[in-house]
Amino acid sequence: MTPKISQFLADEQPATPCLVVDVDEVEDRFRRLQGALPLALIYYAVKANPARPILERLVSLGSRFDAASWEEIRLCLDAGASPDDISFGNTVKKVSAIQAAFAVGVRLYVFDSLEELEKIARYAPGSKVYCRLLVDNYGAEWPLSRKFGTTVESARELMLHARELGLDPYGLSFHVGSQQLSADAYEAAIARVASLVTDLSATGLDLRMVNLGGGFPIRYRDDVPEIEQFGDAICSAMTKHFGNALPEMLIEPGRFIVGAAGVVSAEVVLVSRRGREDGPRWVYLDIGRFGGLAETEGESIRYDIRTQHDGGAVSAVAIAGPTCDGADIMYERSPYVLPDALAAGDRVELLSTGAYVSTYCSTRFNGFAPLTEHYI
Amino acid sequence: MTPKISQFLADEQPATPCLVVDVDEVEDRFRRLQGALPLALIYYAVKANPARPILERLVSLGSRFDAASWEEIRLCLDAGASPDDISFGNTVKKVSAIQAAFAVGVRLYVFDSLEELEKIARYAPGSKVYCRLLVDNYGAEWPLSRKFGTTVESARELMLHARELGLDPYGLSFHVGSQQLSADAYEAAIARVASLVTDLSATGLDLRMVNLGGGFPIRYRDDVPEIEQFGDAICSAMTKHFGNALPEMLIEPGRFIVGAAGVVSAEVVLVSRRGREDGPRWVYLDIGRFGGLAETEGESIRYDIRTQHDGGAVSAVAIAGPTCDGADIMYERSPYVLPDALAAGDRVELLSTGAYVSTYCSTRFNGFAPLTEHYI
Structure with missing residues (x-):
């Protein structure tokens, strides 16, 4: 929690549940990521948090944007982004969305199937396209693999076909999964991409871009590797496989940019044992899986929780x-402890919830009602 | 799908994704449930669908209401319900919500812990209270058990304590889990409740109410037992355990009343194989787990899907x-097939999504944007 957020919560005591985001911290994270991967073009994954103050700050920093829908493209433009700096990064797009994006000047589209490629060729003619490859998501706490991405063999055919359709076969992408803790995952994926680039080059098709996706992890309750480690690993792998002929490198961070910049302030509604002395206490908050903390599904993302009683005696809780x-249980199997003094009416903070x-x-x-949001 | 909904979809071709609910069907379902359980007072579980036209129709039919929050109580009152006909049925309530409910005249509250009981005693003095028991949810497709309910031993103490606190110790409740396919679950729970009622009666505390919860199933892709079977089983079990001294019986149906009255109309955004000829086709709709179909989590609720190509050749799909x-995958392991002719731009209907x-x-x-809603 940044000092600015602590101060805001202390001074304002905003109604709960609410999300407070320190926009200066967003800027710091953007700069740090750019420092760790100086050659990469950062396309912020708007879906992570599309709030206007975040988009405006990122526009001012020269960020580009990875949009999941026409509506997100509209938000970026409204915040001052140029259509040249927007990638329509969803492999599943309605025709009406492609048409709207093309009409405002968006010229960069992803696909992972013949059907989507043909839609893009028809409704966004001449655009740059990149194909998403299926890669292993091992090591990711929020894996993405099954729904997206095609095989190397299919990507090869599709990129050649893209050229025949009058599109600009620009590059390849992958996503190693969100909150990916292992730099090895990027290295393995880069090797896979490089081999396909080489193969296509031999047929006379030179791809110019590799989109490394996002997935860079942040600290929740446990330490994670520093972003510089990922930067070094990616840089080494790119140099190893592409030598001096480095393609453009795109990255699509979301969590890394805004996650640590936000805090959810919530209220304890009830602490009870419900007649089971041997079990954990149950702590019920005024926010749960359906109030925004959806990534607690399967207890995947385990937020760090602060209370006013921290330092006192603690014992096991379900939350x-x-x-x-x-189904609105966040943590029952994960080993959470909270202070024994915690009681209904207390405020708690869930960290890194931006x-x-x-x-x-x-x-x-x-x-x-949906949680309120404060951008400071 | 009712004829009225079919007609509406054909005539209006409303923008997708949208939910269309036939309010006459809601009335039919209410009447049928009342017929199957003539002695039960129906408290509609507002959380299932709190739309104004549904609440107004149910008010006109003499329904009562099970509210999960102060906001839901407000919706019921706005639709014409009397505070006497509202149960504040969430075992986890903010003090401010109890105060607001008490101020408008709500006098019926649930609890399952000492802490909540004390809150009610303080902020809703003299009210009727009932204690939720933990029961087995075996047989339910959307189980609820771990989060709510206390033990028989604890409920006994708490009901006696409720009297000492100046509350009216009114009854006991349980919930066998939503979309419960087995009438046995109700029978086992009733036996448990009856034994506690008898036990408390011996100490001079006569409970007057049993709240049987909801959970009555509806047909999705597979047949379910008719509601009359549940009615008969419940009636037999109540008579067996309580004899002539039948307590008031409350039920809290939600799904049963509105589920079958609604249809989601969606658009196919993409059908693809993504390079894997041996796998299923992937069908992407413009609504998914985060657009409202949250109960597809874990593929728990499996909606029946209609297309304009029904009757033609079909093959396996993931949806x-x-x-x-x-995580926005609805069905990958469940055996779904859809017509081979299905293509992007087609409309599909997901049945029983009210x-x-x-x-x-x-x-x-x-x-x-959230799906639009049409009540006809």
Whole structure:
């Protein structure tokens, strides 16, 4: 939690649940990532947090943008981004969305199937396209692999076909999975991409870009490798496989840029044992899986939690949200402890919640309004 | 799909994704449930679908309401419900919510812990209270058990304590899990409740109510037992255990009342194989787990899907939503087949989606607006 967020929470005591994001911290994270990967063009993954103050700050820093939908493209343009700096990075796009994006000047599109490629050729003629490869997501805490990406053999055919369709066969992409803890995953994927680039070059098709995706991890409860380690590993792998003929390198960070810049302030609604003295206490917060903390599904992302009683005696807890839904349990198997003094009405802070929280929030499940957001 | 919904979709071709609910069907379902359990007071579980036209129709039919939050209580009152007909049915309530409910005249509250009981005693003095028991959810497709309910021993103490606190110790509740396919689950729970009622009666505390919860199943892709079977089983079990001294019986149906009354109309965004000829086709819709179909988590609820090509040749598919999130896969392991002729741009209908869809929808994940709703 940054000093600015601590001060804001102390001074304002904003109604809970709410998300507070320090936009200066967003800038620091952007600069640090750019320092770790100086050759990479940063396309911020808008889906991580599309709030206007974040997009505007990133525009001012020269960031580019990875948009998942026409609506996200619109948000980027409204925040001052140029269409030249936007990648339409969803492999699944409605025709109407491609048409709208093309009309405002977006010229960079991803695909991973023949059907999508043909849509792009028809509704965004002449655009740059890149093909997403299926790669291993081993090591990622929020894996993505099964839904996206095609095989090397298929990508090869599709890139050649893209040229025949009058598109600009620009490059290849992959995604090693979100909150990826292992730099090896990038190295393995780069090797795979490089081999296909070499192969296509032999047929006279020179690709000029490699999109390394995102997935760079941040600290939740446990330490993660520093971003410089990922930078070094990626740089070494790119040099090893491409030598002096380095292609353009794109990255699509979301969590790394905004995750650590945000804090959710919540209220304890109930602490109880419900008649089971041998079990953990159950702590119910006024935010849960359907109020924005969707990445706690399967207890995948384990947020660090601060309370006003930190330092006192602690014991095991299960942690759940405020709805009547039995699935609205955040942590039951993960070894969480919280202070024995914790009681209903206390405020708690969930750290590093700037990414993938505000937009996952349900419209009104169980009647609870979406969490409010403060950008400071 | 009711004829009225078919007609509406054909005539209006509403923008997708959208939910269309036939409010007359809601009425039919209410009447049928009342017929199957004539002695039960129906408290509609507002969380299933809190839309104003549904609440108003149910008010006109004499329904009562099970509210999960102060906001849901407000919706019921706005739709014309009397505070006497509202149960605040969430075992986890903010003090401010109890205060607000008490101020407008709500006098029926659930609890499952000492801490919550003390909150109710303080902020809703003299109210009727009932204690939720933990029961087995075996047989439910959307189980609820771990988060709610206390032990029989604890419930006994708490009900006696409720009297000491000046509350009206009114009854006991349980929930056998949502989309519960086995009537046995109710019978076992009723036996458990009856034994505690008898035990408390011996100490001079006569409980007057048993809340049987909800969970009554509806047909998705497979047949389920008819509601009359549940009615008969519940009636037999109540008579067996309580004899002539039948307590008031409350039920809290949500899915049963509104589920079958709704249809989601969606668009196919992409059908692809992504280079894997041996695997299923992947069908991407413009609605997925974060657009409202949250109950497809773990492939728990398997909706029946209709297309304009039904009757033609079919083959295996995986079905996913439109976002860039790898978790946004609805069906990959469940054996779904769809017509080979299905293509991007086609409309499909997901049947029996009237419950637990509109409110689970995320505010704007990946930029996609919440689905629109039509009540006809």
